[in-house]
Amino acid sequence: MARLVAEFTPLRWLSRLPIFPVSGEEWAVEARLLRWLTLVWLVVGLAVLFSASYPAAIAEAGNGFHYFKVQLLWVSLGIVCFNWVVSTPLRKLTGTAGIGVLVCLGLIAMTLVPGLGVTINGATRWLAVGPFLLQPSELIKPFLILQGANLFGNWPRLPWSTRLGWLSIFAIALGSILLQPNLSTTAVCGLTLWLMALAGAIPYMQLGLTALGGLGFAALSISLKDYQRRRVISFLDPWASPTGDGYQLIQSL
Numbered sequence: 001m002a003r004l005v006a007e008f009t010p011l012r013w014l015s016r017l018p019i020f021p022v023s024g025e026e027w028a029v030e031a032r033l034l035r036w037l038t039l040v041w042l043v044v045g046l047a048v049l050f051s052a053s054y055p056a057a058i059a060e061a062g063n064g065f066h067y068f069k070v071q072l073l074w075v076s077l078g079i080v081c082f083n084w085v086v087s088t089p090l091r092k093l094t095g096t097a098g099i100g101v102l103v104c105l106g107l108i109a110m111t112l113v114p115g116l117g118v119t120i121n122g123a124t125r126w127l128a129v130g131p132f133l134l135q136p137s138e139l140i141k142p143f144l145i146l147q148g149a150n151l152f153g154n155w156p157r158l159p160w161s162t163r164l165g166w167l168s169i170f171a172i173a174l175g176s177i178l179l180q181p182n183l184s185t186t187a188v189c190g191l192t193l194w195l196m197a198l199a200g201a202i203p204y205m206q207l208g209l210t211a212l213g214g215l216g217f218a219a220l221s222i223s224l225k226d227y228q229r230r231r232v233i234s235f236l237d238p239w240a241s242p243t244g245d246g247y248q249l250i251q252s253l
Contacts, residue, residue: 038082042075052251097146101169104143107136108176117180122227125180137177137185141192144173148193152200178221183228190214 027035046068053067060066085093110127111117117124118133126133151158151166170193178186194214198207222228230245238246238253 046071046075094146094150097143097150098166100143101140101147101173104136104140105169105173105176107134108140108173108180111136112176112179123180123182125182137180137182137189140173140177141189144170144189144193145196148196152197152202155200155202175217178217181221181225181228183218183221183225183231187218 049071050065050068054064057066057068058064107127111124116127118126118128120126125137126135128134147166148170151163155163174186174190177189194207194210197210222232234241234245234249238249240246242250
């Protein structure tokens with residue numbers, strides 16, 4: 001009886017909410033190290049953001065901590081989501097991955113509709129949600145990974161109609177992100193799916209043709225989009241435009 005009472009005490013119930021950190025005592029060593037590395041990089045990122053944004057925050061908002069506090073809010077929300085995800089059975093997460101991909105794909109398509117997408121620096125990647133900007137191409141990343149696991153992990157047992165259906169949806173998602181234009185996110189998502197397919201023992205011939213197709217589309221996009229071409233050139237030689245396209249890379253160096 002005492003054990004039953006202890007199980008349902010308010011403190012025990014509150015400790016199960018995602019605002020509290022997950023202990024991870026039963027995790028593998030790699031998972032525990034990954035969690036600590038994530039927390040370390042969060043702290044480092046906040047410190048770098050504070051250092052870089054303090055003068056601009058004073059000039060623009062009259063408070064040097066403005067951007068730091070905004071980022072801290074998002075970090076706190078991210079930790080809550082992280083704790084919820086790691087406390088949820090993987091089968092449940094992968095079961096909702098397909099719906100998540102389709103919903104995020106719909107949101108990405110909305111950014112391409114004139115009047116709905118928000119354009120910043122020549123790229124239309126955001127949707128306005130009240131005072132906040134939502135970037136669907138970032139939201140789709142975890143769902144692509146989970147659905148990629150569903151697809152490539154069960155590849156031999158799936159009919160070709162299912163394989164081609166999801167490969168087509170992945171291609172449409174990558175193409176929609178590329179049209180925003182957002183070459184870097186397209187490359188990250190495409191390379192992630194390709195590596196998952198490689199780990200899933202997909203035939204090398206199919207992987208090679210997919211890689212060639214992806215490189216071809218990337219080259220075509222760079223040749224047609226002046227913004228993307230300048231980004232690549234600035235990466236190769238940032239000193240050619242120290243106050244323009246190469247500014248961020250030079251400052252980071």
